[in-house]
Amino acid sequence: MIIKKITWRYVILLSLPIILIILPNSLTKKIKEILISPSVDIFKRASTSSDNIIHFLKIKEILDENRELKKQVSLLKKEVITLKEVQLENERLYKLLGFKRRHKFKTVACKIIGKDPSNWLQTIIVDKGKDNGIKEGDAVISYSGLVGKVIEVDNSISKILLITDPSLKVAARIQRTRDEGLVEGLYRNLCRMKYLPLEAKILKGDKVITSGFSQIFPEGILIGEVVEIDKDPSCLYQVAIIKPEVKVNKLKEVLCIQDTKSF
Numbered sequence: 001m002i003i004k005k006i007t008w009r010y011v012i013l014l015s016l017p018i019i020l021i022i023l024p025n026s027l028t029k030k031i032k033e034i035l036i037s038p039s040v041d042i043f044k045r046a047s048t049s050s051d052n053i054i055h056f057l058k059i060k061e062i063l064d065e066n067r068e069l070k071k072q073v074s075l076l077k078k079e080v081i082t083l084k085e086v087q088l089e090n091e092r093l094y095k096l097l098g099f100k101r102r103h104k105f106k107t108v109a110c111k112i113i114g115k116d117p118s119n120w121l122q123t124i125i126v127d128k129g130k131d132n133g134i135k136e137g138d139a140v141i142s143y144s145g146l147v148g149k150v151i152e153v154d155n156s157i158s159k160i161l162l163i164t165d166p167s168l169k170v171a172a173r174i175q176r177t178r179d180e181g182l183v184e185g186l187y188r189n190l191c192r193m194k195y196l197p198l199e200a201k202i203l204k205g206d207k208v209i210t211s212g213f214s215q216i217f218p219e220g221i222l223i224g225e226v227v228e229i230d231k232d233p234s235c236l237y238q239v240a241i242i243k244p245e246v247k248v249n250k251l252k253e254v255l256c257i258q259d260t261k262s263f
Contacts, residue, residue, distance in 0.1 A: 105218070107141075107255040108132050113157070122148075122165035122185060126254060129156045137216055139257040145222035145245035146170065146210060147254050158256070162248045163223065164189055171213040172223055174206050174240075183208065183223055183242060189249060191224060196238040202229050208242050218257065 110126035128134055130153050140147040140160050148168060152159035161168050165185040172183040172193060179200040181193045193208060206226045212219025228241035 105257055106259040107257050108134055110134075110158070110254050110256055112251055112254065122162040122187065122248070123151070124160050124162065124248075124251065124254075126158050126160060126256070127156070128256065129154045129158050131155050133258055134158050134256050135258075139217050139221075140254050141221055141257065142246050142251060142254050145224065146217065147246050147248065147251065149216055150256060160254070163191055163244055163246070164248055170217055170223065171211045172208050173211040174200070174202055174226070175209050176203075176206050177201060180211050180213075181237075181240075186241070189244065189247070190227075191242040191244055193226075193240040193242055194232065194237065196240060198231070198236075198238060200238060202226060202238065202240055204229065206240075208240070 108128050110128040112124050113127045114125035116123040134150060134153055136150055136153050138150040140149055146163055148160050148162040148165070150158050151161045163170065163183070163185055164187060166187070168185050170183040171180070173180040174193075174196070177200055179196055179202065181195040183191050183193045186192050196202060204226055208223045208226065210217045210219055210221040210223060222245045224242040224244040224246075226240045227243045230239050230241075231237075232239050
C-alpha cells in the first residue's frame with residue numbers, strides 16, 4: 001500500500017511538466033504563479049533578512065574598530081605627553097650641564113620635590129641633603145640665574161629660600177653702570193634693589209647681577225632685569241624693581257653651590 005502511494009506521487013511529479021506543456025499558456029501561467037510566487041516571496045524575505053544580518057554585523061564590526069582606534073589614540077596621546085616631558089627635562093638638564101661646564105665650581109644637581117604650602121615663605125624642597133654634601137647657607141642657582149639659598153638641611157632633603165622672599169638679601173650691582181645696591185624679595189615673583197645712588201643713570205632693561213660682596217653668593221650670577229625705577233620715600237637713594245631671570249614658580253631642577261672659592 002505504501003509502495004503504491006509513493007509510485008503515484010512520482011507519476012504525478014513526472015507528469016506535471018507534460019501537463020504544463022499541453023495546457024494553454026494562460027492556464028499554465030496561473031499555475032506557475034501559484035507554485036512559484038510563494039517560493040519567490042520566501043526567497044525575498046530570506047534575502048532581506050540576510051541583508052539585515054550582514055548590515056548589522058558590519059555596523060558592529062565598525063563600532064568595534066572605532067572603539068579600538070579610540071583606545072589607540074588615547075594611548076598615543078599619553079605617550080606623546082610622556083615623551084614631551086622627557087624632552088623638556090633633557091633640555092633643562094642639558095642647560096644645567098652646560099652651565100656647570102662654563103663655571104668651574106663644585107655643585108650638586110637637585111630635583112624639586114615640594115613647595116611651602118603655607119605661602120608665608122617663598123621656599124622649595126629638593127631631593128638632596130647632608131648625605132650629598134649640601135649645607136645650610138649654600139647658594140642655589142639654575143642655568144638662567146640666581147634661585148636663592150639653603151636654609152634647612154636634612155640627611156636626604158633640603159629647604160631653599162627663594163630670591164622673591166623679603167627675608168633674603170643679596171648684594172648686587174647694575175651690570176651696565178656698575179652701581180651697587182641690595183636686592184630683596186617682594187613676593188609676586190619680583191625683587192627690589194635698594195640703596196642705588198641718586199645720580200645713577202639706571203634704565204629699564206638693565207641687567208642686575210650678584211656683586212660678590214658676600215660669603216654666600218659668588219660674583220656675576222644673573223639676578224634679573226630692571227622693570228621700574230623710583231626714589232625711596234626718604235629721597236636718599238633710588239629703588240629699582242627687578243624681574244627675576246629665574247621663573248621660580250616653574251622651576252624643576254636647581255644647582256646647589258658647595259664651594260664659592262672656585263669661582
